[in-house]
Amino acid sequence: MTQFDAVDIIRAKRDGAKLSREQIDWTINAYTTGVMGDEQMAALAMAIFLNGMDREEISQWTGAIIDSGERMDFGSLGKPTADKHSTGGVGDKITLPLAPLVAVYGVAVPQLSGRGLGHTGGTLDKLEAIPGWRADLSNDEIMTQLGEGCGAVICAAGAGLAPADKKLYALRDVTATVDCIPLIASSIMSKKIAEGTDSLVLDVKVGSGAFMKNLEQARELARTMVDLGTDAGVKTTALLTDMSTPLGRKVGNGLEVEESVEVLAGGGPSDVVELTLELARVMLAAAGQPDADVDRALKDGRAMDVWRAMIREQGGDPDAPMPVAKHTHEIVAEASGTVSKLDALAVGVASWRLGSGRPTKNEPVQAAAGIELFAKPGDTVRKGDVLMRFHTDDEYRIERALEALAGGVEIGGQYTPRESVVLDRVD
Ligand code: URA
Numbered sequence: 001m002t003q004f005d006a007v008d009i010i011r012a013k014r015d016g017a018k019l020s021r022e023q024i025d026w027t028i029n030a031y032t033t034g035v036m037g038d039e040q041m042a043a044l045a046m047a048i049f050l051n052g053m054d055r056e057e058i059s060q061w062t063g064a065i066i067d068s069g070e071r072m073d074f075g076s077l078g079k080p081t082a083d084k085h086s087t088g089g090v091g092d093k094i095t096l097p098l099a100p101l102v103a104v105y106g107v108a109v110p111q112l113s114g115r116g117l118g119h120t121g122g123t124l125d126k127l128e129a130i131p132g133w134r135a136d137l138s139n140d141e142i143m144t145q146l147g148e149g150c151g152a153v154i155c156a157a158g159a160g161l162a163p164a165d166k167k168l169y170a171l172r173d174v175t176a177t178v179d180c181i182p183l184i185a186s187s188i189m190s191k192k193i194a195e196g197t198d199s200l201v202l203d204v205k206v207g208s209g210a211f212m213k214n215l216e217q218a219r220e221l222a223r224t225m226v227d228l229g230t231d232a233g234v235k236t237t238a239l240l241t242d243m244s245t246p247l248g249r250k251v252g253n254g255l256e257v258e259e260s261v262e263v264l265a266g267g268g269p270s271d272v273v274e275l276t277l278e279l280a281r282v283m284l285a286a287a288g289q290p291d292a293d294v295d296r297a298l299k300d301g302r303a304m305d306v307w308r309a310m311i312r313e314q315g316g317d318p319d320a321p322m323p324v325a326k327h328t329h330e331i332v333a334e335a336s337g338t339v340s341k342l343d344a345l346a347v348g349v350a351s352w353r354l355g356s357g358r359p360t361k362n363e364p365v366q367a368a369a370g371i372e373l374f375a376k377p378g379d380t381v382r383k384g385d386v387l388m389r390f391h392t393d394d395e396y397r398i399e400r401a402l403e404a405l406a407g408g409v410e411i412g413g414q415y416t417p418r419e420s421v422v423l424d425r426v427d
Contacts, residue, residue, distance in 0.1 A: 001026060006040040013047035021060045028064035032164045038171055045168070045177040053182040055227065061182065062228055065190035068164035072139065072196040074108060077147050080287040081108045083195065084279055085188055086203040087221070088120035089210055090348035091246035094203065095123045095154060096260035097268075097276045097298070098283075100306035103151035104297045107287040110146060112157040112195055116357050116365070119209070119348035121256065124156055125356075129254035129323060129367035133316030150309035162190045179211045185224040192234065199235035199286035201279055202226070206423060207244030209344025215240065215423060222426040235286045240424040241275060245342045245377055247421070248272040252356040252370010252391060254322035264304040271421045273298070278422055325368035325391035329398045331405070333381040337412035342377050346408025347388075350401040354392040366393050378417055 002022045009023050030036035074081045099109045116122030124135045137155040145153045165187050172178045192200050204222045212218035222238035229236025248269040250259040262268040280294040297303050311318040355369030372389045375381050
């Protein structure tokens with residue numbers, strides 16, 4: 001490998017130059033092996049944040065991250081594989097009903113997921129609210145569950161998958177370089193391409209609770225990721241979906257498991273059901289089953305059967321009740337009228353402060369903490385009606401959660417009903 005000096009590479013990007021494939025390969029390798037220090041990568045990440053990367057650089061950066069670790073191969077399963085990735089939102093529990101629903105149709109769903117950081121929840125934190133459930137599976141266990149088992153697996157990505165991204169993501173998180181399209185796209189797609197799925201649907205969130213605050217930015221991120229996937233031979237589609245208000249009526253780990261089970265039982269909030277069905281249709285179309293009646297599989301209990309098997313195969317008890325928080329606190333409407341705003345970021349931060357998220361990487365989350373939402377935008381309330389209920393194990397957290405909600409709820413303001421949670425699609 002050609003040798004470079006980290007300072008020259010940082011300077012080049014700082015001054016707006018395009019990095020060569022050799023420079024990029026050296027950088028990712030040097031950072032992963034500790035030759036390039038955190039302080040140098042932090043400076044380079046900020047230079048990329050400020051000056052961007054073109055399509056070729058993003059593709060090479062992604063390839064170098066993939067090459068930092070192992071590639072998985074599901075070819076021996078003898079069935080198509082489909083995966084979904086969300087860029088992260090508030091109340092976004094869609095993976096939980098979606099993975100078993102798609103597996104009903106004989107498509108393997110290897111859902112390698114992460115933990116929450118910041119105000120967005122993590123799929124593994126949610127499932128860990130289920131007593132006994134295990135996130136850490138070996139590659140052999142993943143293959144067995146996908147092949148001879150229920151066909152769906154939601155688990156942690158192993159340490160061998162894109163290790164450069166693990167290091168880089170942790171660094172970006174503390175250097176204000178997360179919300180950068182080239183870095184987000186390469187981070188997500190390196191893991192998905194290394195995982196080796198045949199097809200991928202991306203749920204790119206748009207709005208206050210998402211990294212991308214407007215449709216234009218979200219389209220650019222979606223386009224970048226779809227191109228990276230397609231170039232790597234992964235059939236990739238993105239749906240742009242609304243994250244201006246939380247998804248569903250429950251936010252927080254155990255609470256979101258409860259709501260997912262409601263959806264799998266044929267009920268649940270309409271936005272969660274709509275998005276689950278839309279994403280399932282895209283995944284199944286990519287896997288060669290465009291006419292699958294996913295609505296029916298959700299209503300007639302087939303998806304629930306796979307869910308129960310999936311939880312059991314990973315050591316969990318699907319019948320166990322969710323943990324109950326030690327303290328609750330209700331927020332009531334101060335006026336009568338139509339709820340015109342329920343801000344996703346405000347609710348996400350409030351839930352996080354109640355204990356559903358972690359302030360730093362290694363702290364535990366509370367399984368029972370979170371928020372139940374009794375009124376969503378468009379609902380009519382009367383003065384004194386309960387708008388939401390906080391759940392937490394620590395009473396002192398309530399005050400700070402209330403502060404986070406300030407300005408996030410509005411009754412009687414301008415309200416435009418949304419037609420669908422899906423705003424756009426990029427193929
Ligand atoms: N999720 C990721 O895995 N990486 C990012 O950069 C952002 C969201």
